[in-house]
Amino acid sequence: MFNKKAIIFAVLLGVLIGIGAFTFKYAEGFSYLSSDPEVCVNCHIMTPQYDSWQKSSHHTVAVCVDCHLPHDFFGKYIAKAENGWHHSKAFTLQNFHEPIMIKEKNKRILQDNCIECHKDMVHELFKRDMTEPDAVSCVHCHASVGHGALPTSIGGADRGVKREREDYD
Amino acid sequence: LFNIAERKSEEKTPYERLVEVTEDTTDPAVWGKNWPKQYDSYKRTALATRTRFGGHGGSEALPEEKIERDPWLKRMFKGYAFSIDYRDRRGHAYMLEDQEQTKRQTKPQSGSCMHCHSSIMPVYRELGDGDALAGMNKTHAMPYKELNEMVHDMGHAHPVSCVDCHDPESMQIRVTRPAFIVGMQRLAESDAPVPAIPSIDIWRQGSRSKPYDPNEDATRNEKRSFVCGQCHVEYYCSSDFPLTFPWSNGLAMENIEKEWNDTKLSSGERFYDYKHKETGAEILKAQHPEFELWSQGIHARSGVSCSDCHMPYMREGASKVSDHWVRSPLLNVNRSCQTCHHVDEKEILARVDAIQQKNFDLLQRGGAALMDLLDAVEAAKQAGASDEELKPALELQRKAQWRLDYIAAENSMGFHAPQEAARILAEAADYARQGQVEATKLIK
């Protein structure tokens, strides 16, 4: 249908406008409204997660960033920059994997945040593991807390964090 | 309010120790002073439980005889102690006394038996001057009664105890059993695929300078299954050579069969556990390969551990503890299954029942085929067939019985890996019938 030139042009244009517009909006979103889920759904691509979060057991107690961004200041800043760039690039180029699946790095941020809020509940389990790379993933059993049950009601398989970290880097 | 205050304190000091525990503290009651919640649930393994296929039937006093329930089992074991007394398993609390009391003891048993029925590690260290493996390697030559007495005298006559799965310092779960550690090392050195145990792949890609060490190299999630794999496995356990977990070719049924076929007895003969009383076939006995069958299933390769289902976390006040009342998950579906499968309990039980029913039917089908094989061999002998002529039929009996027993002895009635269990039973029936054909040809 399209000819090659048109596609290339479209992509380049997309990249320019896209990165410009989105990273701005996105970064802004993160820095000021960082706790407002609306920011995340600036991208319709986040809508499924937004909707499912509203149905989840946590929507009254935790917003996106509570789970997905480090709670400490610097970590938050770095993750923002990293994810911000990543997301807008991916979104503009539309070249990301669908369905979107959380990556190892973000899984670990997530895990820390679970524990952050629930250390009282799980202290016995994690007394020794907070720093351990191979703590059993909360999501291994509680995949549904953030976004309701997957159709399988199953979270990602726990294939051993060591191996997955290698894949990520 | 008190209540809350109380909880808060609970939270702060979960591991506050009232008493010291060491590698030699095998008495769970002592550990229980430090960790009363786990100890309380641990003690419940003395309670009788029953599901359709799990737990045990029979009186509270003694579990039901498997060999009475399925007469073909009894005939399959003719010539072996299992044909005398072979019952349903029951809770961990009984493991030692049930072993001491089984009528299988009327035949001389080896010291190896103690490996999985008592908190024996200090005794192994004693026998091996500190080296547990060396110690274990002496026990197969000892009569059961002798080693059993030694365990009693040294004060370690407890069923599986805290120290068998926990490091007394850190409380980390860990494995202790030498036979398991050796078995896992051989597995790691093989090139068998192990999707259920990713840490082995990682070790294989490493320098291999040190042998694979389950306590060092495995993830905690894997250890949540390893602790069980110390005992819920197929084994050789008699006086000819040390207790062996046959994993050097892999964890699949065929891999294990190959290891036994490649093994020689000190007599120089090809390995066998017993000769069948009726036919004289050299038979392989399979014992509770839960760990092996699990490893072939979808749960295992999804990282679901034994403990996830058999020791689920339970809420205790403001904290969570692992339910140490190790038992059938069907008695605890909401914790064992529903955290992952958000479907109602009736449906979950129906799914299990559908799987187990199909497996049960295939098991009976295999049993019938094996009985027909034995009858045919009988008839062929009557008709004057020579041992030489009977050889093919007897080889097929060995293959068929190995497969049939493998799933009969496994305790989940196929649940741990439904397709794999069905596949093994399909081969069992096929080989049994092939043997029947061979024997029938000899009935002139």
Added chain:
Amino acid sequence: LFNIAERKSEEKTPYERLVEVTEDTTDPAVWGKNWPKQYDSYKRTALATRTRFGGHGGSEALPEEKIERDPWLKRMFKGYAFSIDYRDRRGHAYMLEDQEQTKRQTKPQSGSCMHCHSSIMPVYRELGDGDALAGMNKTHAMPYKELNEMVHDMGHAHPVSCVDCHDPESMQIRVTRPAFIVGMQRLAESDAPVPAIPSIDIWRQGSRSKPYDPNEDATRNEKRSFVCGQCHVEYYCSSDFPLTFPWSNGLAMENIEKEWNDTKLSSGERFYDYKHKETGAEILKAQHPEFELWSQGIHARSGVSCSDCHMPYMREGASKVSDHWVRSPLLNVNRSCQTCHHVDEKEILARVDAIQQKNFDLLQRGGAALMDLLDAVEAAKQAGASDEELKPALELQRKAQWRLDYIAAENSMGFHAPQEAARILAEAADYARQGQVEATKLIK
């Protein structure tokens, strides 16, 4: 941003129509003017695809011969048209021409064949003066060639088309095929458990004043499988009686076998599809029971429909459309599987391969057993065994072949219900060997 604006508008008016479509509009190109995205993907079913067991091998021109790849299949079908020409299936675009060109047409075929290979509904209505069922019930008596010409002449010679699955008014999915509707009504009236189809249980608990109507009573999710169940099912399709989906005892393999065994041919004989050329056994032919096998699996009872895997939603800008390029999900894992299984693609493919490999091995095992049965019968005949004496062996051949063919003809290589497929193949091998024993006894 343009790109966003565009997407926004899309979301608003997906169904704005450029042309009118009615119950008689069988030409997909016309519908395509209104729904170009679906039509574009629909047209792709003309592309050749290949996975290890799916799609088709062979040239682009013609799929590979199954009966050459597995010679035992050919021998199993001796005496039936399938032994002449039986190939891999391929995309929907080819369904009509492949049917017209198969050498099975060298034997007279019935008009019933057209039910699942063309967009035939207007022709049924024509033949039945508006009543499609009445129309279909005339077609089994018509020669294939005659009905095929009629379909061409009336301008409906298209492969399965939009109108076969969609209501032209509302675009709702719906079923049209009379044989499916009748089959489902019988299933509903039985008391067979149907965990995969909850709406049947609901209907059963109701007044039952009107027969179960898949279009009225079923949920949309169920219809996402029903549309496929119109064709991907076991059937009787010859000239003796109308096209039949044998579900009056349930959807399990045994239920269907029972229905065939209880059916009488107009000749008064017990039902059979053909007599085996070598042995004379009365054989049942199984055809692609995808719907039936799926219904016995865990996906079905978890509410996972055919369309979830074979027609996954794909994002087109801001809107989602169902991928009408119906094909192997293994060519589209991220949409077909990863929406539900958050596991990386390599692992998902490995899981499928493990399941299919086991199923494939059992299939070959069953084939070998059946060949041995045929050889034994052969030998028994040579030895002068009478038909009367051979009866037990031939009855067992019927049972064995039914089971073996059931899984051989099913197109997922066991994936749709792994344990159930293995169970069926286990029975196939067992019965084949039992037959071999019976025949061997007759070899004096």
